[in-house]
Amino acid sequence: MAKVHVTTSVNGEEREVLCEPHQSLLDVLRDELGMTGTKEGCATGDCGACSVLIDGRLVCSCLMLGVEAEGVDITTIEGIANGSELHVLQRKFLEHAALQCGICTPGFIVAAKALLDTNPDPDETTIRYWLAGNLCRCTGYDKIVRAVQDAAQELAYEA
Amino acid sequence: MGAYAYARPTSVEEAVAVLASAAEAGQRTQMLAGGTDVLVQMRSVDREPRTLVDVKHIADANRVEIGADEIFVGAAVPSGILNENAELKAILPGLLESADLIGSTQIQGRASIGGNLCNSSPAGDTIPAIIAAGGQCVIAGPSGTREVACEDFLTGVGTNVLGDTEFLLGLRFPRPPPRSGDAYLRFIPRTEMDIAVAGAGVALTLDEGGNCVHARVAIGAVAPTALLVPAAGEALVGTRVDDAALAAAGAACSDAASPITDKRGTVEYRKKVVGVLCRRAGANARDRALGN
Numbered sequence: 001m002a003k004v005h006v007t008t009s010v011n012g013e014e015r016e017v018l019c020e021p022h023q024s025l026l027d028v029l030r031d032e033l034g035m036t037g038t039k040e041g042c043a044t045g046d047c048g049a050c051s052v053l054i055d056g057r058l059v060c061s062c063l064m065l066g067v068e069a070e071g072v073d074i075t076t077i078e079g080i081a082n083g084s085e086l087h088v089l090q091r092k093f094l095e096h097a098a099l100q101c102g103i104c105t106p107g108f109i110v111a112a113k114a115l116l117d118t119n120p121d122p123d124e125t126t127i128r129y130w131l132a133g134n135l136c137r138c139t140g141y142d143k144i145v146r147a148v149q150d151a152a153q154e155l156a157y158e159a
Numbered sequence: 160m161g162a163y164a165y166a167r168p169t170s171v172e173e174a175v176a177v178l179a180s181a182a183e184a185g186q187r188t189q190m191l192a193g194g195t196d197v198l199v200q201m202r203s204v205d206r207e208p209r210t211l212v213d214v215k216h217i218a219d220a221n222r223v224e225i226g227a228d229e230i231f232v233g234a235a236v237p238s239g240i241l242n243e244n245a246e247l248k249a250i251l252p253g254l255l256e257s258a259d260l261i262g263s264t265q266i267q268g269r270a271s272i273g274g275n276l277c278n279s280s281p282a283g284d285t286i287p288a289i290i291a292a293g294g295q296c297v298i299a300g301p302s303g304t305r306e307v308a309c310e311d312f313l314t315g316v317g318t319n320v321l322g323d324t325e326f327l328l329g330l331r332f333p334r335p336p337p338r339s340g341d342a343y344l345r346f347i348p349r350t351e352m353d354i355a356v357a358g359a360g361v362a363l364t365l366d367e368g369g370n371c372v373h374a375r376v377a378i379g380a381v382a383p384t385a386l387l388v389p390a391a392g393e394a395l396v397g398t399r400v401d402d403a404a405l406a407a408a409g410a411a412c413s414d415a416a417s418p419i420t421d422k423r424g425t426v427e428y429r430k431k432v433v434g435v436l437c438r439r440a441g442a443n444a445r446d447r448a449l450g451n
Contacts, residue, residue, distance in 0.1 A: 004165060021211065022163035022201065044199050048265055057239065059268040063198050065191075067165045068213065111264065132351060133263020 008069040010035065011079025019066035026050045028066030029076060037077040039103050041135070048134035051107040051114075052076050058114040060133075077106035080113060089113055089151045096147040100138035108134050112148045120156060124149065164210040170217060171299045175324060177212050179301055182323040190214050190326045192235040193269035195262065196278045212326070219328050220273070223247065230332040231297075234273025238285075239264070241272070251332065252447060253341030253360060253440070257288035260345060263352060273327050276312065279319045279384070286313070286385035287360035288343040290377035293333050300325035310377065313384035339364040340447025342440040345379070346432050348423075355380040356424040359412060359436035361444040363395060369449065371395045376408055376441070380423075381416035381433045388415045391437060400445040408441055409434035 003018040010033065017032045026043070029035045029052070038061055041049035045063040052061045053075035080087045089109050092098070099105045108131065115122055115130045122130065127148050128141070136144060168174035181188045187209040191197055197211070214220045220235040225246055232241065238258035241247060248255045258272050261284050272285040276296070286309065294309040301324050309330070312319050321327065335341070345358035358379035366372050376391035390411035398404035418429035 002164070020163070021165040024198070043202065045195055045262070045266055048263065051265055054268070057237075057268045058265050060265045063193075063195050063266070063269060065165065065194065065198070065211070067167075068191075068194070068215075070167070114264075129351070130264050133265045 004067045006067055006070045008071065009073045011075060012073075017066065021065070021067055023066045024062050025052070025064040025066050025069050025074075026061040028069070029061060029074075032066070035076055035078055037106050039106055041103065041107075046133075046135070047104070047107075048111060048131075049104050049107040051110045051134065053110060053114055056114075056117070058111055075110070077110055080109055087113070088154050089116070089148065092147040092151040092154070093144070096143045096150065098139060098143040098147040099136075104134060104136045104138075108136070108144055112151070115148070116152055116155060120159070121152060122148075162208045165213065166210055167213045167216050171219065171304075171328065174212060174214065174217060174326060175299060175301055177210070178324040178326065181210055186210060188212055188323070190277065192220070192271045192274040192277075193237055193266075194274075195266050195270040196274060214273075214326060217328070222329065225250065226334065228334055230334055231329055232272065232332070233329040234277075234327045235271050236273075237268055238262075238270055238272060239267035242267070250335065251292055251341055253343045253362060253444065254285070254288045254292050254294075254332075257285045257343035257345075257358075257360065260284045260343075260351070273329065276309065276330070277319065277321070277327050279313050279315075279317050281316055281383055281385070282355045282358070282380040283385065284343065284345055284355055284358055284379065287358050287377035287379040288341065289330060289360075290385060290387050291343070291360035291362040291375045292335075292341050293362065293375060295331040297328045297331055298325050299328045304328065306331065310385070310387040316383050335362070336364055338366070338448050338451055339373075340444040340449075340451060342443035342447065344436045344440040344443070346436060354423065357381050357416075357418070357429045357433040357436055358385075359433055359440045361395075361408075361437065361440045363400065363441070363444050363448060365400070365445070365448045369399050371398055371400050371404075371445075374400075374408075374441075376412065376437060378412050378416060378433050378437065381418040381429050386415055388412050388437075390415065395441060400441060405438040405441045409438040412437040 041047035341362035347353035413434035
């Protein structure tokens with residue numbers, strides 16, 4: 001089977017990778033590029049654990065082929081923190097204990113960042129609907145929503 | 160999985176050439192837009208190798224154009240991008256609300272109404288809204304493009320009129336005149352992200368006195384394909400879209416429905432609910448028309 005050469009940008013860094021034509025972007029990130037922060041939950045677009053940003057737009061990396069990533073800008077969970085300094089969303093998830101097993105957390109952080117990037121002051125209903133594509137079997141969601149609200153408030157305070 | 164391949168044509172001609180050469184060689188192809196149905200299916204119910212032909216790098220498939228007389232929506236435009244288009248939302252709110260009902264934020268970042276139509280599920284939410292709005296399918300093939308009314312595009316569960324060497328380039332809608340409105344409603348047993356038990360789309364135009372001069376009604380998830388229900392539209396034309404007219408349109412939808420009983424609902428339930436949805440969507444379309 002002929003592999004396809006793909007040039008893409010991951011967290012601002014140009015990367016070249018050989019993909020199988022049917023290989024998902026999620027598998028390319030994890031297995032070819034060794035970036036295992038992005039998680040596989042369902043692999044059918046239902047759970048959001050594999051959420052990444054493609055040119056700033058939130059998508060499930062399991063529902064995109066690696067070959068479709070040619071020429072795009074990908075942001076993964078590894079690109080959210082500023083070096084060793086956590087992003088405010090990451091800090092607030094810790095402060096609010098908005099995670100237990102942690103598998104869903106990278107997806108929630110990436111999805112919440114996409115929300116706050118476009119809507120810095122979302123109300124609770126907006127947050128809950130925006131994050132409806134991210135499933136969490138541990139927290140019951142409330143702590144996650146509180147963490148996002150608190151992060152939005154801190155970002156607004158800083159701005 | 161077997162020998163998959165991926166093609167990324169940048170023009171209609173190039174895409175048709177890929178489809179034609181594969182057809183000649185007896186190889187299977189499948190068009191790829193957002194991939195939110197295609198990728199799930201190729202990992203579960205349909206693993207047969209094929210060449211995936213990515214439609215997203217063809218300029219027209221990504222084009223949204225709002226003209227004086229007509230509107231063009233490229234087959235690959237993600238529903239998230241459509242719903243950020245305030246002008247289109249003001250003109251065809253029913254079409255956009257049908258797209259907004261499908262999937263999460265993540266899904267809407269990729270999924271397109273063209274893909275929803277080509278997937279040709281009986282329960283595809285955008286399909287009744289496209290039919291009601293008078294959508295024409297712009298189909299590209301070896302001898303140029305042809306157009307098929309959306310209600311004639313579907314041929315059965317998961318099947319449509321597209322030939323081996325054809326693909327959907329986009330949808331063309333007549334631009335609604337002043338005092339027009341459209342609406343789509345579906346019923347699901349939860350608040351969001353589920354498959355319709357029944358759905359109804361209504362598009363109508365009122366005259367200056369508030370009388371309905373044009374109406375199209377389409378229903379979904381209650382037959383092998385979404386259906387245009389001419390009798391329901393006729394029940395609204397010439398009326399003020401009052402309760403009696405809406406009840407008649409709803410009854411026409413219930414009559415036109417030929418649903419199955421499955422885990423989402425029984426025949427009797429679906430026939431009743433599709434009538435209710437038609438009445439409510441008709442009232443929403445009327446109120447939007449009065450506001451326009």
